[in-house]
Amino acid sequence: EPEVTQTPSHQVTQMGQEVILRCVPISNHLYFYWYRQILGQKVEFLVSFYNNEISEKSEIFDDQFSVERPDGSNFTLKIRSTKLEDSAMYFCASSPHQGADYEQYFGPGTRLTVT
Amino acid sequence: AQSVTQPDIHITVSEGASLELRCNYSYGATPYLFWYVQSPGQGLQLLLKYFSGDTLVQGIKGFEAEFKRSQSSFNLRKPSVHWSDAAEYFCAVGGAAGFKTIFGAGTRLFVKA
Numbered sequence: 220e221p222e223v224t225q226t227p228s229h230q231v232t233q234m235g236q237e238v239i240l241r242c243v244p245i246s247n248h249l250y251f252y253w254y255r256q257i258l259g260q261k262v263e264f265l266v267s268f269y270n271n272e273i274s275e276k277s278e279i280f281d282d283q284f285s286v287e288r289p290d291g292s293n294f295t296l297k298i299r300s301t302k303l304e305d306s307a308m309y310f311c312a313s314s315p316h317q318g319a320d321y322e323q324y325f326g327p328g329t330r331l332t333v334t
Numbered sequence: 335a336q337s338v339t340q341p342d343i344h345i346t347v348s349e350g351a352s353l354e355l356r357c358n359y360s361y362g363a364t365p366y367l368f369w370y371v372q373s374p375g376q377g378l379q380l381l382l383k384y385f386s387g388d389t390l391v392q393g394i395k396g397f398e399a400e401f402k403r404s405q406s407s408f409n410l411r412k413p414s415v416h417w418s419d420a421a422e423y424f425c426a427v428g429g430a431a432g433f434k435t436i437f438g439a440g441t442r443l444f445v446k447a
Contacts (some may be wrong), residue, residue, distance in 0.1 A: 250343060250432050252434070253436075254435070260439075261424065261437045261438060261440055262378070262424065262426075262435075263437070264434040264435065264439040267432065267433075274432065275433075275434060277434075284389075309376065311416045312435075314432070322366070322368065322383055323435055325370075325378045326377065327376070328376075330375075
């Protein structure tokens with residue numbers, strides 16, 4: 220069964236550094252998402268992406284964040300200058316196309332630790 | 335405003351006992367409803383989903399959930415809990431293509447022998 224993959228599984232970085240989290244969505248999917256989960260808290264929506272542009276973003280997704288689909292398979296989340304509070308699990312998701320009855324498929328997550 | 339409420343932060347049940355996890359939602363349009371399970375340090379596994387039709391939906395691992403529009407609820411049930419069911423359970427709303435998924439705060443399930 221096709222699945223969303225994410226790399227790396229764990230990323231450790233120093234405060235102020237840039238990080239890029241990578242995701243490979245399911246191949247025929249058209250919508251892509253990033254969510255994050257701070258340890259012990261609920262999963263929060265960051266951004267959705269369709270047709271090479273952001274379709275929706277939350278207030279968490281400020282100027283420090285950006286997303287890109289650099290080629291036909293990858294979907295990336297960049298954090299420009301990491302802060303301690305960016306430490307979280309980041310989940311990528313994808314869904315096939317607009318319309319009812321299609322769910323988002325989540326990847327296994329990347330744990331980001333900012334020191 | 336769109337939101338999901340899981341009133342129980344944690345629940346402890348004995349192995350073999352029945353389980354019900356509560357979920358209430360607020361959503362302007364027809365809701366798409368989900369239950370996910372997460373083991374410590376792991377990703378999100380979809381247990382079941384409701385889009386339309388029969389309000390009682392069956393999922394994996396013996397779980398089921400019932401959509402009650404009048405109560406804005408989507409409670410998760412299992413008739414007999416196994417020790418391996420101990421995990422965090424998240425109720426979520428939305429999540430159809432193009433729409434964000436809104437998660438509840440989660441209910442941590444403990445199973446005692």
